Amino acid sequence: xxxxxxxxxxxSSLLSKMATNNGHGEESPYFDGWKAYDSDPYHPTQNPNGxxxxxxxxxxxxxxxxxxxxxxxxxxxxxxxxxAKDFKDIAIYQDxxxxxxxxxxxxxxxxxxxxxxxxxxxxxxxxxxxATGAHEMLAFCxxxxxxxxxxTHTILSRNVVANYDSYGCRFGRDLKWRTGAQLVPVVxxxxxxxxxxxxxxxxxxxxxxxxxxxxxxxxxTNPSNPLGTVLDRDTxxxxxxxxxxxxxxxxxDEIYSATVFNQPDFISIAETIEEEKQCxxxxxxxxxxxxxxxxxPGFRVGxxxxxxxxxxxCARKMSSFGLVSTQTQxxxxxxxxxxxLIQKFMSxxxxxxxxxxxxxxxxxxxxxxxxxKSNAGLFIWMDLRRMLKDPTExxxxxxWRKIVHEVKLNVSPGSSFHCSEPGWFRVLSWPNxxxxxxxxxxx
Numbered sequence: 205x206x207x208x209x210x211x212x213x214x215x216s217s218l219l220s221k222m223a224t225n226n227g228h229g230e231e232s233p234y235f236d237g238w239k240a241y242d243s244d245p246y247h248p249t250q251n252p253n254g255x256x257x258x259x260x261x262x263x264x265x266x267x268x269x270x271x272x273x274x275x276x277x278x279x280x281x282x283x284x285x286x287x288a289k290d291f292k293d294i295a296i297y298q299d300x301x302x303x304x305x306x307x308x309x310x311x312x313x314x315x316x317x318x319x320x321x322x323x324x325x326x327x328x329x330x331x332x333x334x335a336t337g338a339h340e341m342l343a344f345c346x347x348x349x350x351x352x353x354x355x356t357h358t359i360l361s362r363n364v365v366a367n368y369d370s371y372g373c374r375f376g377r378d379l380k381w382r383t384g385a386q387l388v389p390v391v392x393x394x395x396x397x398x399x400x401x402x403x404x405x406x407x408x409x410x411x412x413x414x415x416x417x418x419x420x421x422x423x424x425t426n427p428s429n430p431l432g433t434v435l436d437r438d439t440x441x442x443x444x445x446x447x448x449x450x451x452x453x454x455x456x457d458e459i460y461s462a463t464v465f466n467q468p469d470f471i472s473i474a475e476t477i478e479e480e481k482q483c484x485x486x487x488x489x490x491x492x493x494x495x496x497x498x499x500x501p502g503f504r505v506g507x508x509x510x511x512x513x514x515x516x517x518c519a520r521k522m523s524s525f526g527l528v529s530t531q532t533q534x535x536x537x538x539x540x541x542x543x544x545l546i547q548k549f550m551s552x553x554x555x556x557x558x559x560x561x562x563x564x565x566x567x568x569x570x571x572x573x574x575x576x577k578s579n580a581g582l583f584i585w586m587d588l589r590r591m592l593k594d595p596t597e598x599x600x601x602x603x604w605r606k607i608v609h610e611v612k613l614n615v616s617p618g619s620s621f622h623c624s625e626p627g628w629f630r631v632l633s634w635p636n637x638x639x640x641x642x643x644x645x646x647x
Contacts, residue, residue, distance in 0.1 A: 236608075237604075237608055237614040240255050240614060241254075241257045241614045245257070253612065255613070256612060256613050257614050258614055258632040259614040259630070260614075261495075261501075261582050261583070262499065262582075263463070263497075263498075263499035264499055266552055266553045270539075273542070279538075280539070281531070281534075294530045294531055294534055295530075295531075298530045300523060302330075304326070305533075306331070306537045307326040307327070307329040307331075309536065309538075310324075310326075310329050310331075310492075311329055314507075316546060316550075317550070318461065318472045321475055322472065322475050322478060328511070329509055330508040330519040330520050330523055331505070331506065331533075332507070332519075332523055332526050332528075333504045333527070333528070334501070334506040335457070335459050335492070335493040336506065337506050337526040339455075339491055341522050342510075343385045345515045345522075346420050346421055346515070347385040347420045348384075348385075349384025350385075350386065350418070351385055351386065352386035352387065352412060352419050352420065353385060353386070353420060353422070353455070385420075388408055388411075388419065389408070390404050390405055390407075390408040390422075391624045393624070394628075397577070399439065400439060405422070406446075419450075419452055420452055421447070421453030423455045424455070424457065425457040426456060426470070427460040427461065427463060427470060428460075429581060429630075430581075430616070430618075432578030432583055432585060433580065434468060434471065434579065436468065437471055440476040441476060441479075443473075444483050448482070448483060452487070453488075454488055455489045455490075456489070456490050459491065459495060460496050460582070462496075462550055463496060463497060463580050463582060464554070464579060464580040465555075465561065477511075485511035488511045489508065489510040490507075491506070491507070491509075492506070493506045500536075504532075505528050505536060506526075557633075561578070561584070565584060565633075573588065574586075582632060583630045583632055583633060584631050585628060585629075586628065586630070587628060588603060588627050588628070589625070589626070589627030591603055591627070595626055596626055597619050599626060600617050600618065601619070604629070613631075615629045615630065616629065616630040618630070
């Protein structure tokens with residue numbers, strides 16, 4: 205017998221560029237904070253000196269409302285005596301367009317979250333494995349390798365565009381890693397509370413053109429991650445006007461749309477294009493999920509909603525690579541179609557989010573830490589610029605390492621979001637144990 209032993213270099217040469225590159229971004233501060241928590245997780249009694257998780261976007265505030273509903277609605281699951289009679293119908297192959305009741309329920313819920321000011325068509329609802337899969341699906345539909353998206357809270361460079369407020373940590377992985385698309389950030393400033401302006405958009409687009417980058421679209425997150433702010437009506441109109449003038453796509457990530465807890469109200473792109481009659485709707489696409497609004501990231505329910513028939517057709521074919529299980533579709537449909545549950549959930553969620561946000565920002569202010577005024581989302585955009593030794597990214601990373609490894613808080617540095625001003629950090633407005641956290645931070 206002859207045994208051939210490959211060293212690491214020889215082994216990697218047998219693999220694809222995808223398998224051997226670092227495009228996923230796992231070797232980054234964003235993921236390093238997660239790893240620090242995973243290796244030393246905080247527990248109030250078993251590990252009180254462990255790392256507190258304040259970098260993970262999990263909305264657990266209303267979990268107590270769901271188990272009660274599940275117990276009272278056993279037919280929603282095929283894993284109960286009441287629902288078992290439908291087991292075969294759900295367990296066999298289904299149309300990859302999705303169960304009709306699921307698409308109807310999602311379309312209805314999307315409208316309700318937006319105050320029933322706009323209606324969504326079930327036939328335009330395309331499912332995917334979470335918002336991650338939805339973003340990648342759209343990138344495949346809109347951009348060729350090398351094209352870009354750029355953003356106002358996110359950007360796609362060669363064939364797509366977006367801006368950094370929305371340019372969250374995950375977009376590099378979601379949009380670039382497997383598609384080959386590029387991301388070009390739209391630089392926003394704290395001097396106007398990181399508001400995206402036409403001047404910032406035009407500067408980013410002109411810079412991309414000078415670099416011979418083919419921009420295909422603009423990507424925004426609204427409400428914004430990490431800012432926790434909503435885009436006003438004038439800004440939304442500016443975005444629509446800008447993408448129409450330049451004939452590029454607009455991808456709107458609206459996965460935090462039901463997390464608005466104070467004025468001003470959330471304005472969806474779906475509402476804006478109802479008002480802007482001259483808008484080319486073929487350029488408008490929405491990404492949605494239930495991970496943040498309902499707190500169901502483990503269900504992997506992502507949605508692409510496009511006004512472009514060709515994109516809907518292509519995305520639906522691509523969705524077969526990341527379908528939502530039919531058991532999950534059935535359960536989710538039953539929940540979303542229960543008006544009493546949804547009304548109670550949304551009302552209670554807004555109250556609890558507002559209370560946690562007020563408590564946390566008040567605690568920060570009491571120890572002299574400023575934060576961006578916000579009214580949505582799960583995070584606080586915390587200003588620690590005065591704590592930096594120098595106004596540099598290196599100084600920001602030095603402070604971040606001290607926060608994670610000495611103070612034992614996993615927060616996300618602004619550079620992970622392509623923030624142009626060192627010293628801003630994204631922090632979850634509540635950890636699993638807010639009381640314990642407050643005692644640690646605020647004494």
